[in-house]
Amino acid sequence: MTYILLIHGAWHDGDCFAALARALAARGHRALCPDLPGAPATGLAECVAALPGAPVVLGHSMGGMVAEALAQARPPRLLIHLCSYLPLPGDSLAALDRLLPSPARSWPRDAESRLILPPKAARAMLYSDLPEDLATAALARLRPQPLGPMRDPLPGPDRASVRRHYILCGQDRAIPPALQRAMIARAPVEHLHETPWGHSPFLSDPEGLAALLDRIIRAEGLHPAHP
Structure with missing residues (x-):
């Protein structure tokens, strides 16, 4: 089987990928869904240190920063x-957010200065295309987010030499499609896949996302029978 490391985004944990992991397993892949560390002092380096290597790595949202840093330390296929x-080396998540003009976002913090995403904002940004029951369950799983992975720049000086695919979500309200395109324009990828999903297709359409990932993995020659 092919091992796929799924790296979650801000405010989430590995359990957000449960439905996607089941759908991938049905196609012969094994998904690894660890939690990123959530301690107040957590930074990008601590996130990388907490993760295993894998032949296939997927980063969602903020997880893309972690995935690129992991690729420098333990390159996937x-x-x-x-x-x-x-990101490119030297980029932080906060810097990438400034590539396109947009209203400033400011979130409350807990007693340890971790960011708290209010439920109303989370529903609108992360789960805009989810039915109420799935959105309610997802909102209940959100946790405080350390600032470090959002502030720390990607180490350099060179970009990891790995093959990259980017799944652009056309209805995303957290990372707007225009920002996704701006990042791709300055940090090219080998393949772009445009979809109509919102920000969380692992919840809104896990079967469709699993099918797309399976096609990508097979097209790259990483069949389930060849880890």
């Missing part, structure tokens, strides 16, 4: 970005 931040 294939790196897939799912509506994620796509």
Whole structure:
């Protein structure tokens, strides 16, 4: 089987990928869905240190920053970005957010200065295309987000030499499609896949996302029978 490391985004944990992991398993792949560390002092380096290597790595949203940093330390054979931040060395998530003019976002913090995403904002940004029951369950799983992975720049000086696919989500309200395109324009990928999904297709359409990932993996020669 092919091992796929799924790296979640801000405010989430690995359980957000449960439905996608089941759909991938049905297609002969094994998904690894670890939690990124959530301690207040967590930075990009701590996130990378907490993760295993894998032949296929997928980063969602903020997880794209972590995936690129992991690729520098333990390069996968294939790196897939799912509506994620796509940095070059020296870029931080905060810097990438400034590529296009947009209203400033400011979130409350807990007693340890981690960011808290209010449920109303989370529903609108992350889960805009989810039915109410799935959105309610997803909102209940959100957790405080350390600032470090959003502030830390991707180490350099060179970009990891790996094959990259980017899944652009056309209805994304967290990382707008225009920002996704701007990042791709300055940090090219080998293949772009445009989809009509919102920001969280692992919840809104896990079967469709699993089918797309399976096609990508097979097209790259990483069949389930060849880890």
